[in-house]
Amino acid sequence: MARLDLGFPGAAVDIPPFDHENAGLDEAATLNARFSNLSSREIVERALFDLFPGRIALVSSFGAESAVLLHVVASVDRTVPVVFIDTQRLFPETLAYRDTLIDRLGLTNVRTVAPDPAALAEKDRYKALWMTDADQCCHIRKTEPLTRALAGFDAWFTGRKRFQAATRAEIQFFELDGARIKVNPLVSWSSAELKSYLAEQDLPRHPLVAQGYPSIGCQPCTSKVKPGEDERAGRWRGLDKTECGIHLGESDGSGI
Template sequence: MALLEPAAGAVEAPRLPVLPDAGALNSAHGRMAAADAMALAVRELFPGRIALVSSFGAESAVLLHLLAMVDRTVPVVFLDTGRLFAETLQYRTRLTELLGLTDVRTIRPDPERVLAKDPHRALWMTNPDLCCHIRKTEPLRRAIEGFDAWFTGRKRFQNAVRANLPLFEAEGPRIKVNPLADWSSADLAAYAERHGLPAHPLMAEGYPSIGCVPCTSRVRPGEDGRAGRWRGLDKTECGIHVALGIDGGGAEPRPRGSDTSSEASMPLWKDGKFLEDSWTAVADDAPLPEGRAAVSLKRWRAERDELAARNTPLALLIPPGSDWRDVVPDLARFPVIVLPIEKYGDGRAYSIARLLRERDGYKGELRVTGPYIIDQVPLMRRCGIDAFETNDPILVAAFERGVWPEVKEYLQPAIEGGAEVPAGTRPWQRRRRAAAP
């Protein structure tokens, strides 16, 4: 079920009988300036049959401004994956109003597909290609079905895959127009400054490229601008430009490196050293492998008797926001419990860890995985987390050298020691109690 929201009164124009050839377009207009190319596409090549697809990310304002200069009524398709930063949604509203865009259409993934494939919201971690497929490729394919062409904001400088990006590209039955293909980072910054375009609010916080929350991390000085996207994963693109153009987007991506599972092959820091991880995270609808497998809370509940009869041990994955009290009697069966961290600043895995240790008496391995950063590790350890999946070079170095930042204020009380107030309180409450006579 697509959630496309067309503008009231939008009129469908008839499809062009024969689409222009991308090669011929590049021969005739391939060196055209961005603004001229957009005007040509909107007014002459694809009148009424072109849309712009925008993520309202870090560099989106320039393309949207160029479009607004040509025609504010051209449809702008915005893909809300359900995993975006709140700042991105606010930025969409702000830019839409500022530029006077009259037909911004928000599309979303099919909720039934998401529920079926990603019930725990951890698919980004176990099979990010499939996550992008259901959250991006499928809804976008539906959204652009009625158009002959669409504008993208891709640039050659962004990565090696885009190094030869032309102005016009054939994409199945459509033409993709990349007006900013030959723009540099400096060109974009200069244009934005010249026209007073507001920056995405997260850029000032160290995010030069912004996508979904779980798959976007800060970029350190000297790193490539897109280094924060899918950090630690063998993935640099969401796949929509490949899937829509080459295979029609029909096939579901399989987990990388595995036929049946969603194996995460990240190094694991435990007991003072890095280990080869022997656990395989398994999707709810995938058969279990022979060896050690990590299953979700949902799957454990649904298949408890069958799973409990297995001879090989199981690990349990508890996503943020879960209530696992009904399975507390089973916890001792699991030598490992996996806690996904969805984003920096999300403390729910800490709370789950503390409850598992303090309330439920869990004695096994508590491991975290996800885009956490160096400052979080001391906090996690205080909450009882004792194993860490990571291949972030800064974290790897910190684990190997045992050098950690000093954390001046803890958002979770200590597990042991008795000096701090019980679980569930907040720092300001602790300070107030400490100050009380």
């Protein structure tokens, strides 16, 4: 049971642990009501040590802004499981950046997950599925691998922020996602705050950011962003698509 220090000698009260197993459908709302006044680091600490000890992973794309959340979590616990989905269509720079951040942050439990070879052979043998059915391509290369990777976890950290897209404008610190809880520690951060944090902590930037890619996914479905465009305008350009599916409840429990 955690202890809350009220700020003067002898004044501390016990805080009962949150009962994830019996919280039910109102769990996310309860967590937001209880913890929404905390800082991003405090949210991470509560999730790791009080709410889901040993049962939470961080899912990271190792993309343009990923270093921020990875740094916040690593500053609390470098052994947290980090799930990285190698869709096998990523930029080489992303794979190199992953290795750079693992070394820089001292991450000790990064788990790289790949698509099922049988599914690729059946549905995307020629690596052209993204041209005819982008949603299905995301499903077999991202959503399904993540579903497998999250087996055994009750919750997972994401790096989503409200400013990124209209579909993310209302997200909270905690969200119910099937049988799991998504924890979004950076939900209220602005683009300027992210850049300031990266500079203050002297964190390496994804090499493609300087080349005009402020949001980075798979190589075929990511393009440069023109001045004045939304930062995610280069994702699935020309398609009526803004999410890969792992944040739309399409995994059983996914993006990043």
